[in-house]
Amino acid sequence: MPVAPYISDCMASSSFIRKMFEEGIQMKAQFGADKVYDFSIGNPDLEPPEKVKRLLSSLSQSADRGMHAYMPNAGYPKTREAMAAKVSREQGVPVDFSHIIMGTGAAGAMNAVLKAVLSPDNEVIVPSPFFPEYTHYVRNHGGVLKTVQTKSDFSLDTEAIRAALNGKTACVIINSPNNPTGKIYSRQDIANLARVLADHESKTGRTVTLIADEPYREVVYDKREVSPIFPLWPASVIVTSFAKNLSLPGERIGFTAVNPACTDARSMVDAIIFSTRILGFVNAPATFQRVVAECWNEPVDYSSYERRRNSLTSILNAAGIVYAEPEGAFYLFCRVPPRKDGSGGTTDSQTGDEGAFCEHLKKYRILGVPGKGFGKPGWFRLAYCVSQSSIEASRESFIEACSQW
């Protein structure tokens, strides 16, 4: 049966994280799981809170009828109320349940939002490096992704965003803490971005929607906080999930919050609900809506990710690999180191060959992901949501790999 050429092209060019993940599975079968250092994918290795398991067990015994039935497309009112409490607390402005639409993970939520806002050939600006799936999510709905480089410390370059705005721009997507850099955009950066969008609106009469993709909001280090966006830019939505903070990526549970301060918030909410339906999600998974309604604010200890970050950075320091210090999430974004003769490393003025370096790392059974797909050649990403023992065991391999590069 013929596959659409556009899908074949996308598959050929874009499945690099999954490809690494699958190579990791093969290598583990060949060498033994403990001999392969797989930093390829952001699959949290903490277990979900105990309360999740207790709730699942009691839900399975429930005598209530209709537990598995269709529901309103936006989700259960009780769950939406719980999410509204979460968002109100994080954003510091009141948000009620009518502005929440439950979604199938942050990815499903993002697709429903893009479906609701994009017209053919609209542009979506994203600061780069960025989560590569955005390219496809935007294209799914007829839009075009336009990347804008961040500054050298990966903070927002709001003047570069100003320069990229034009009559076709429908949205800006920001992701903080960021995958792949671990950067948290400061409140000042978001305020500057809001000013740029306001200037654009007063000049052109066009309102640009700001989409904040926040699945890593809670995974932050050194007591850092993620800035709210609702008080800063009215035309904004948040898409998020419980994939990373509660370690539930396979359960596909997330939501969208629409800023109540935006013009015509009701129409936007209705459009996202409709999009959730017609994309075939229909509604977010029923059982996990019940779970997150009770567990959204369960305390989770992220200090083990911080310890892993510290262990991996000490190994990279010993190996001579330079990286951006992550402020949140669980990724280290690293420069390709110089070769033995001092040549070819990534510097501010020179781009090393990250594809060759990631291939080289594989010889030492280390899997990292080349930065090109994140929009940043010369860099590579290591996901450190893997066991502490695996990180520690990788030390000699990193050091040996770099000394033989």
Ligand SMILES: Cc1ncc(COP(=O)(O)O)c(C=O)c1O
């Ligand atoms: C930045 C970012 N956005 C969205 C997602 C998708 O999250 P979910 O599994 O909740 O759909 C991911 C997953 O890795 C991500 O890193």
